[in-house]
Amino acid sequence: MPTEELNQFDIDRTRGDFRYDVQYQYDAGTGLTHQTIDYIVDAKGEPDWIRDWRHKALDVFLSKPMPTHWASKDLENIVFDNIRYYLAGGQKPSRSWEDVPEDMKRTFERLGIPEQERKFLAGVEAQFDSEAVYSNIKKAVGEQGVIFVGSTDGLKNHPEIFRKWFGKVIPTGDNKFSALNSAVFSGGSFIYVPPGVKVKHPLQAYFRINAENFGQFERTLIIADEGSEVMYMEGCTAPKFETATLHSAVVELVALKGAKIQYVTVQNWSPNVFNLVTKRAIAHEEAEVKWIDCNIGSRLTMKYPGVVLKGRKARGEVISIALANDGQHQDTGAKMIHAADETTSNIVSKSISIGKGRATYRGLVHVPKHLKGCKNNTECDALLINSTARTDTYPAITVRGTGNACQHEASVSQISAEQIFYMQQRGLTEAQAMSLSVNGFVNDLVRQFPMEYSVELKRLIDLEMEGSVG
Amino acid sequence: MSTVLLEEEMTDTPAAPARLLSAGPAAPGQEAAWEQFTKIPLPTRTDERWRFANVKDLDLSPYLQPQPVDETTREELLARSRGLEKAAGRMVFANDQLLSREVLSESLTRLGVVWLPLEQALVEYPDLLQQYFMREEAILGGQKFAALHASQVRTGMLLFVPRGIEIDLPVEAFHWLHGANSSCFPHTLIIAEERAKVTVVDYYESADTNAPGLACAVNDLWLGAGAQVTYVCAQNWSREALAFQINATVVGRDAQARSLFAQLGGRHVRSESVSHLRGPGGRSDMLALTVADNAQEVDARTFQIHEAPNTSSDLLYKNSLDDAARTIFSGLIRVDPGAQMTDAYQKVRNLLLSDDAEANSAPGLEIEADNVRCTHGATSGQIEQEELFYLMSRGISKRAAQKLIVNGFLQEVIERLDQPEIGARLAEMVQAKFAAHR
Numbered sequence: 001m002p003t004e005e006l007n008q009f010d011i012d013r014t015r016g017d018f019r020y021d022v023q024y025q026y027d028a029g030t031g032l033t034h035q036t037i038d039y040i041v042d043a044k045g046e047p048d049w050i051r052d053w054r055h056k057a058l059d060v061f062l063s064k065p066m067p068t069h070w071a072s073k074d075l076e077n078i079v080f081d082n083i084r085y086y087l088a089g090g091q092k093p094s095r096s097w098e099d100v101p102e103d104m105k106r107t108f109e110r111l112g113i114p115e116q117e118r119k120f121l122a123g124v125e126a127q128f129d130s131e132a133v134y135s136n137i138k139k140a141v142g143e144q145g146v147i148f149v150g151s152t153d154g155l156k157n158h159p160e161i162f163r164k165w166f167g168k169v170i171p172t173g174d175n176k177f178s179a180l181n182s183a184v185f186s187g188g189s190f191i192y193v194p195p196g197v198k199v200k201h202p203l204q205a206y207f208r209i210n211a212e213n214f215g216q217f218e219r220t221l222i223i224a225d226e227g228s229e230v231m232y233m234e235g236c237t238a239p240k241f242e243t244a245t246l247h248s249a250v251v252e253l254v255a256l257k258g259a260k261i262q263y264v265t266v267q268n269w270s271p272n273v274f275n276l277v278t279k280r281a282i283a284h285e286e287a288e289v290k291w292i293d294c295n296i297g298s299r300l301t302m303k304y305p306g307v308v309l310k311g312r313k314a315r316g317e318v319i320s321i322a323l324a325n326d327g328q329h330q331d332t333g334a335k336m337i338h339a340a341d342e343t344t345s346n347i348v349s350k351s352i353s354i355g356k357g358r359a360t361y362r363g364l365v366h367v368p369k370h371l372k373g374c375k376n377n378t379e380c381d382a383l384l385i386n387s388t389a390r391t392d393t394y395p396a397i398t399v400r401g402t403g404n405a406c407q408h409e410a411s412v413s414q415i416s417a418e419q420i421f422y423m424q425q426r427g428l429t430e431a432q433a434m435s436l437s438v439n440g441f442v443n444d445l446v447r448q449f450p451m452e453y454s455v456e457l458k459r460l461i462d463l464e465m466e467g468s469v470g
Numbered sequence: 471m472s473t474v475l476l477e478e479e480m481t482d483t484p485a486a487p488a489r490l491l492s493a494g495p496a497a498p499g500q501e502a503a504w505e506q507f508t509k510i511p512l513p514t515r516t517d518e519r520w521r522f523a524n525v526k527d528l529d530l531s532p533y534l535q536p537q538p539v540d541e542t543t544r545e546e547l548l549a550r551s552r553g554l555e556k557a558a559g560r561m562v563f564a565n566d567q568l569l570s571r572e573v574l575s576e577s578l579t580r581l582g583v584v585w586l587p588l589e590q591a592l593v594e595y596p597d598l599l600q601q602y603f604m605r606e607e608a609i610l611g612g613q614k615f616a617a618l619h620a621s622q623v624r625t626g627m628l629l630f631v632p633r634g635i636e637i638d639l640p641v642e643a644f645h646w647l648h649g650a651n652s653s654c655f656p657h658t659l660i661i662a663e664e665r666a667k668v669t670v671v672d673y674y675e676s677a678d679t680n681a682p683g684l685a686c687a688v689n690d691l692w693l694g695a696g697a698q699v700t701y702v703c704a705q706n707w708s709r710e711a712l713a714f715q716i717n718a719t720v721v722g723r724d725a726q727a728r729s730l731f732a733q734l735g736g737r738h739v740r741s742e743s744v745s746h747l748r749g750p751g752g753r754s755d756m757l758a759l760t761v762a763d764n765a766q767e768v769d770a771r772t773f774q775i776h777e778a779p780n781t782s783s784d785l786l787y788k789n790s791l792d793d794a795a796r797t798i799f800s801g802l803i804r805v806d807p808g809a810q811m812t813d814a815y816q817k818v819r820n821l822l823l824s825d826d827a828e829a830n831s832a833p834g835l836e837i838e839a840d841n842v843r844c845t846h847g848a849t850s851g852q853i854e855q856e857e858l859f860y861l862m863s864r865g866i867s868k869r870a871a872q873k874l875i876v877n878g879f880l881q882e883v884i885e886r887l888d889q890p891e892i893g894a895r896l897a898e899m900v901q902a903k904f905a906a907h908r
Contacts, residue, residue, distance in 0.1 A: 070518045367850075370825055384840035387810070393835040396521070399850035401825040406851070412837050412844040 028086035034058060037183060040086045044152055044186070047159075057172045057182030064176040072329055074300050078274055083215040083246055085184045141199060146230075147192040148203055151219045154190025161192050165223055169252035169280050169308070178278040181217045181250040188218030188249065193228040193259075202231040202264070202450055207247075215246040222252070224259035224287075233264040233450065244299065245273045253281035253289055257311065260288045266453055268297035268460065271327055275301040280335070283343075285311030292448055294321045295330045296460050304362060306335030309343035309374075320349040321442050321457070324357030324389075325464050333362035333395075334378075338404075342373040349380045350442050353389035354464060363395040365406055372403035380410035383441050385434070385465075415441075435465040487534040490653050490684070495621045496535075503620035510614040519611030522798045522830040523769050527712070527738045533653045533684040536565035536624075543648060544569050547677060551644040554671070554891050558639035559585055564646035564677075566624040566654050578637060584630035585641065588657055591628040598630060602661055602692055606718035610742040610771040615714040619655050619686045626657025631666035633694070640669040640700075640892065647685055647707060648677040658689040662697035662725075669700040671892060676708035676735065679906075685713040685736075693725035695749060700728045702892055704899055707735040709764065715741045721781070723749030730757040730887055732896050733768045734903045744773040747781035747809075756785040759883040759896075761876075761903050762795035762827075772801035774814055779839075782813040788883050789820045790876045791827035792907065802834040803846065809839050816846035821853065821879050823872065873904050 026043045028036050037058055041051045066075055141148070147158060154162045172182040189205050207218060224230050247269060255261045261281065269275055275298040281289040291305035307316025318334035336345035351359035361380045382391035393410045415437045423433035439446070439458055446454045495504040512528055513520040539547065548570055551562045559574040568587045579585075584595060592599055608616035627643045645656040658672055676683060685707055691699050707713050713736040719727045733739055745754035760768045774783040789797040799818040820829035831848040853875050861871035880900060884893040 069516055369828075382835075382837070384837065384842070387840045388807070388838075389840055390838045391835065392837070393846070394832065395834070395848070396830070396832040397848055397850065398522070398828065398830045399820065399822065400828040402822050402827075402852040403825070404850070404852075406849065408831070408833065408846075408848040410833070410835060410846050412835060412842060414840045414842070 024087045026086060026088045028084065030084050031081045032058070032083070032085055032184065036085055040184060040186065043086065043088065046152070046155070050155060053167070054183050057179050060173045061176060061179035061183055064173070064179060066176060071302065072300060072331060074329060075274075077244065078246060085215055085217070086186060087214055088186070141201075144197045144199075145194040146197060146199060147190065149190050151185065151188040151190050151221065154221065158190065158192065161223060162190060162221065165252065165254050166221055167252075169254060169282050170250050170278050174278060177248045177276045178250050181219060181248050181278070184215070185217045185219035185250065187216075188220040188251075189222070189232070190220070191222040191230065191232065193224045193230045195225040196227045197225075198229040199231070202233050204233045204235075206235050215248065218249045220249065220251040222261060222263070223254045224256060224261050226256045227258040229260040231262040231264065231450075233266075233453065235266045235268070247273055247275045247277070249277045251277070251279040255281060255283045255287035255289050257285045258287060259284070262290045262292065263305075264292045264449060264453060265294060266457065267295045267301065270297060271299050273298045275303065277301075277303040279303065279305040281305075281307045281316070283307055283309050283311065283314035283316055285340075286313045287311060288315045288317075290317040290319070291334070292319045293332065294449070294457060295332055296323045296464065298330075299327065300329045300331065302331045304333040304335050304364070306337065306364075307345065308337045308339060309345065310339050312340045313342045314340060315343065316345040318347045318349070319445050319448055320347075321445050322349070322351040322359045323461065323464055324351065324353045324359040326355040326357060329358045329360065331360040331362060333360075333364075335364040336366070336376055338367045338371060338374045338376070341371050343371075344375045346376070347378040348445060350383070350445055351381075351391060352383045352385065352438055352441065353391050354385040356388045358390040358392070360392040361394065361410070365395070365397045365408075367399045367401070367404045367406060369400040371401060374404040376406040378406075378408040381441075382410070382412045383438065384412065384414050385438075431465065435462050438465055487537045487652075489531065490533045490535055490622075491531055493535045496624050500621045500623075503617050507614060507617035507621050510617060512614065513611060517611060519771065519800075521800065521832065523740070524738065524767055524796075527767070530618075530684065532651050532682065534649075534651050536567070536652055536654050537649060538567050539564045539569075539648050543677070547646050547648070550675070551646075551673070553642040553644070553673065554640060554895060556639050556891070557642045558637050560642040560644070561587065561627050562644040562646070563625060563656065565648050565652055568625055574641070578635070581635050582632040583635060583637065584628065586628050588626040588628055588659070589624065595628070595630070598628070598661065602659060602690065604688060604690065606690065606720065606744065606746065608716050608742060609744060610773055612714060612716050612740065612742045615686050615740075616688065616716050619657070619688050619716070622653070622655045622686070623657050623688070624655065626659065628659050629668065629670060630661045631663060631668050633663040634665045636667035637669070640671050640889075642671045642673070644673045644675060645685075645687070646675050646677055647681075647683045647711065649683075650678075650681045651683060652681075653684040653686070656685065656687040660690070660699055660701065661692045662699050663694040665696040666694065667698040669702075669889065669892070671702045671704065674703070674705045674707055674713075674735070676706075676711060679708045679735075680710055681708050682710040683708060683712075685711055687713070687715045689715070689717050691717075691719040691727055691729070693719070693721050693727050693752070695723040695725060697722065697725045699726075700887065700889065702730045702732070702887070702896070704732045704896060705735055705739065706899060707739075709735060709737060709766070711736045713739045715739070717741075717743040719743070719745045719754060721745060721747050721749065721752035721754050724751035725749065726753045728755040728757070728887065730759070730883065731770075732899065733758065733760040733762070733770075734899060736766065736768070738767045738769075740769045740771075742771045745775065745783055747774070747776045747783060748778055750778045750780045752778065752781045754783045755886065756783065757883050757886055758787040759880045759900075760787075760789040760797055761880070761900055762789065762797055763792040763907055765794050767796045767798070769798040770800070772799075774801070774803045774816065776803070776805045776809040776812040776814060779809050780811045781809065783815070785816040786883055786886060787818045788880055789818070789829060790823065790879060791820060791829055792823040794824070794826040796828045796830070798830045799848070800832040800834070801846075802836060803844055804836045805839045805842050805844065807838040810841040812839060812842040812844065814842070814844045818848045819879075820850040821876065822850065823853070823876070876904075
């Protein structure tokens, strides 16, 4: 690999690490009380049912303890009173790029969003702090009856579909952070794909935290009606601030009979973001849900995408890549709840721990009684780059009855010295060889990402590997 | 004057045995443990170390302090204490009272082997007990029950094998639980010095296979440099017993430990087994087989801790589940920082024979060194229809074919012991359990 190319990546390293001073029209201040909820509801002009819903969620949030009996103690470092729960410019999502305020546009332009859209994306939903500022969906998709709007827009303008599923996949009380999200959620996407519609190009959203001490709580709901297909991609960044920032999203997917949903995440938050996300899907009869989840950034990520396999022959899959560098803990995994006959699930997780990084796989597979022909396969592989790196695996598998089969395998290894030697002998530096080797380790998973994301991912891995050896 | 005494005067019969929970420590010196026991709360569902377990089933209030058995029972239990054909020595206990001790060969005693009931060892070798008795804390969730054991233990087996001594034949101990709601607290402490070698078999049995009871056992193995210890625990308490087993194995440099827990009896059995790989080159093989039926719950927690470099551990737990049985396997491999060249393996396999059976597996890894090879696998499945068909097409009944397959499934664990006599005895016990089923 020529040196210039490596230098090019070096410039890329700060991608996302920039910030603009933005005058926010709405600012709910720091701390969270019932007044904060009213402020958010008033600012967003939401209907009363959602006000009640948020207030109840706040009570649940306050009453639930932190999950410290199993989770990382680092959670205790979140100071909820120091967080700003709502910030917004106050304008409606713009339809065309020109209407977006200049300063926000600069932010997104640096992130390269419109450029990508021009290439092949079907629609873009970009969220800047709490609200979506730019939302567009290509004409063709819109004509097919696909709804792709912000969550606020969804609950106001499409209540008949929205209310039916909102909070049904992940109830408010699912965990402390889903309750927090339910209380203060803002932004995120609402997607409805009508029966039989196959959205050819991926829909994309980009999330960005711009303000210090800000908590981002987007809420995404995707409904794929019978026989439809959709792919959704999200990316996340934030600048580096002195103090910690919280991102706590809730993502609900509903795949009705025979529908297919693919949800791709490339998470590259800056290393001071607590990323505590609840993601779950319901797959009805013969439906397929696939989570492709890649975690590279953040200080602590706790995220276990799940699929409730509710209908016969439903299929769930989680493909997970985690990269933990110094000061990072990637606590990721998957949940597969089998609730119907002949449902199948597959989990493949690969993690890389570099420096003092820690990668954890936490999984849950549940096959209850009297189901027939259910199958689960779980594979977890961990790669440790340095002697100070750490990796953990905590799967939990419950199987009842005689009609089902589950298998779980995990392994931990390091890069083979012989491989590195072989490559060095052919003129690569140790760092290049390591980088190549790590890319090889995750290659079979990276290939499942959309092309531009897999290129991005390879670059990110190269970047993270720099300076980690020698 | 207490009512108990009054009754005694009036009827002139011995006092009814005290309830365990109001009994206090068994003897002076055990107060601290009793206090600890009463202080630690019972486990709750949210305790990660008790995940999946039916914690409501841990009520200790029905159980009574162990009472000495009468002469007829003594004779009967001794006759029923059938172990291996050839053993280097055998102790038989009932309700924590030593019934018999068939002495190790004189030559071994002359070579410095110490083989004593615990209460005698306490008098003759206080330093040894001071150094080794329950020195490893119960870290898998069973502190309360370890404290209960420490406050109630009255006897047990101490085996000390000095440097370079090899005992060829296995040493055996029987622990009998007798009487409805009785309790017992079996203890086995094995200390093998440098290059010493020994095999020990514990048998846990109930006089009445249907009597409710409580057993709370501790077995600790200490291996000096190059020592080799094989430990087998054949648990066959009554099908109404609540049982705990807490094991710690400490493996020194180049030492080799091998343990096998056969779980046959009990209504609710909790087994905790920890291997500390403390010296470089140490190895621990951790084996278990479970035959669970009816509403049995067998809850096994394991921990393979690699504290030194170049150590290896290999765990194989196999469960066969019938009726509404539940099993739990929760095991962790931990590699400490600096424990390079660790080779750790962990495998759990569940064979479900009934639609109501439930197998929970939680195999875990915590790795803090990079030059390691750590793998674990967990599978849950059922008998392959093809295998069954193959056997049935050769004229074997379905029931018999199933048993053959389950036997073959468990045989892998037994073979790993590499001790044919003990293996045959275990296979026999498994057969007896199958025969008694339904």
